[in-house]
Amino acid sequence: MTDVPDPSVTFVAHGRLHLALHELRGGTGPRLLLLHALGRATPDTVPSWLTDWPGPISGLDFTGHGRSTVPVGGGYSAELLMADVDAALAELGPCTVYGEGLGGYVALLIAGGRPTLVRGAIIDDGPGLVGGSADAVSPTAVRSLIRAAAGVSPDPWVLAELSRDVRPADYASTVTRLAVTGSELDDPISVVGSARPAWLRAVVEDPSVVVEDLDAALRRFAAQG
């Protein structure tokens, strides 16, 4: 976390963590929340591929990334990052969520966890999309010799732990069902990227999940507000 004041950044609390929430574009209308990829952070400006979104756009720096708290000693999970997003939703209210890479996986999780607050989830390509095995794996203990410099962002622990976390296909299917059955939207999950790790193959097999291009997804969710 930095002390440099920036009026476009506010900090929201998630437990003892402080998360940087960036206002990339103000205005009225449906809000889009950008979730960055593994090892990345919220960009300084609205990415060119999102400029057609008709409303305000925010971005959240996940724990261990960007200007958010970098914990000591690791212990990351994608579910923890889902709760990061929930903290942002508590501040912002309902949003359409656009996630790249790891942020795409987290977008799916929060769509299942808070289906009435997520007004559509868009899953796009990017670092951290694949994750680790679909089955049990050896723990990261074997990497315990990582000499992480305290406070460095992105946190080396998050790179180690969330580039190989377990993502079973049936888990992704269950979360998809939670999102679809709990949402007021028609077809609240959109997959716009090209990569298909096992968990995402299971997601797109759900008949309510739409595979489309990004512009179509943005138009569809913006129209449903």
Added chain:
Amino acid sequence: MPVPESDLTPDELVARRFPGAVLPERSYRVDVAGIGIAVHEWGDPGAPVLFLLHGGFDFALTFSAFAPLLAAGGWRVVGWDQRGHGDSDHALLYGWDADIRDAIAVITTVTDRPAAMLGHSKGGSIGLQIVNAAPHLITRFVNLDGVPSRRPMPDVADHERTRMAATEVSQWLDHRRKISGHPQRRPGSLDELAERRRRMNPRLGLDWLRFLVTTGAHKSEDGWRWNVDSSLRMGGFGPWRPDWSVQYLAAVPIPFLGVLVGQAEPMGWETTLDSLRGVTRDEAGSS
């Protein structure tokens, strides 16, 4: 460290003096990537090492009656408080991998020779993964009710199962929102904390629970509070599958003793011998 006897009332002092319980002879901290882990030892420092891994919401000093017996049997008994438990640091993040990483750091700090290990409940399950991930560190392994297995799914319709999962996830997210107010654990008298704990472990006697309060809680002006981090929560959800532990069990390459609990209780795994048959090379036995 436990509240010093000089700060205990006469009634609390009675609770502290549980027959057979002995506080650790040596306590120190191991730094694991910035997290301070409290380590406690009983027995001859020159004896063979036996590591003890405690269960969820327990702490190393829950072995204060068991460890002295093992020490008397010729072991250097070494236990530690998992992050967020007992006297160890409260961390910002908690996770299974992190617990295993902390464990291996403690084990390799304490000794450079392979050692025996005993794990109870969550500690038994962590131990199973240690034996798989770093089998060169462990010579033999005792697992006390620490083998989660696939439980029979309740006979409910798919939509009902989805509803149950939705409730589980939303309750977990609600908990994460709630802890943003930096809550402390609820204070109470020694007996109130003992009673709360008994709801989790109804078979434990009140005198033992009162002893645990004097060793795993701290006193302040408004009463006693358990040391365990208030951000931790029982249960949870995620991609983890209990039957993965059975896969780890099948791969154990060292002498192994498993003990299953025959009675169901809130903190138990309820794994049955039937669910493990065929897993091990030698037939599993119960005790």
